[in-house]
Amino acid sequence: MPKLVGIPFFNATEKGAKEAGAELGVEVVYDGPTKNDVQLQAQMIETWIAKGFDAIAVAPNDPDAIAPVLEKARKRGIKVIAWDADAQQGARDFFVNQCTSTSVAQALMDVMAEGAGQEAKYIIMTGSLTAANQNIWMAEMEKYRQIKYPNMTNLSETPKVSEESAELATQVTADSLKAYPDLQGIFAITSVALPGAAEAIRKAGVADKVFLTGLTTPNDMKQYIADGTVKKFVLWNPVDLGYLAVQVAVASAKGDLAPGASTFNAGRLGERSILNGDEVILGDPIVFTKENIGQYDF
DSSP states (O other), rough: OSSSSHHHHHHHHHHHHHHHHHHHHHOOOOOOOSSSSSSHHHHHHHHHHHHTSSSSEEOOTTTTHHHHHHHHHTTTTEHHHHSSOOOOOOGGEEEEEESOOOHHHHHHHHHHHHHHHHTTTEEEEEEEEEHHHHHHHHHHHHHHHHOOOOEESSSSSSSSEOOOOOHHHHHHHHHHHHHEEEEEEEEOOOSHHHHHHHHHHHTOOOOTSSSSBOOHHHHHHHHHHHHTTOOOOEEEHHHHHHHHHHHHHHHHHHHHHTTTEEEEOHHHHHOOEEEEEEEOOOOOOOEOOTTGGOOOOO
């Protein structure tokens, strides 16, 4: 279960999930709500519990609100995997994380410092105020900024919110350009928010004044990279993330992977590290530029 269906990032993770299912000879059902609504996620998981799935892997929209239904699943003997974003630790068996939160945060801040300068004034746009992964990234970004780039300034302590809508991200960006006349940088840290923000930067013709970066899929950004609206952005391989989530779910359900392990052999991905015995790490973030973006198709 992704946070929501129908957006390119989670379409790519579905491709990897189905690939792993075929490789392992298991049935993979990939479904989720059409908007980032944790209550809709919980309702669907109730149905999955009743169907008696062996494992449920979910990218939670809210780690706390989804915890009760995940705990119910575990009491029924279903293995529960959080992926993309974590759930409460006691509500899942493993968390499949794309990269360490520190590595994502540092990559984003380094790209901004390079593009907008080490005294840049910036804002951050997130998907929702309850998205655990994005909240952790923002906290790590601030810690790293204080140490590495103390002269950079976040102009809004409360992040802007896109609600995983490209149209809203475009509007929020346009409004922010007016509200912050000294704005030099924007982080859009969801796969929907970054292309939405890029559209606003392009329409306003301010790509040379406001440096935009964040997290999204390369196929969504090729046009904006090509015309210079965006110079660099960050992500990982979402196909591999979906693949790894199913590999971990199946191994957990079969009893081949138990909490406390330090490594996991994940099919074509090879050996992956496990932090703290229950957090499986896909790898390091990728920085996409005009020079390398053509190498990727997701």
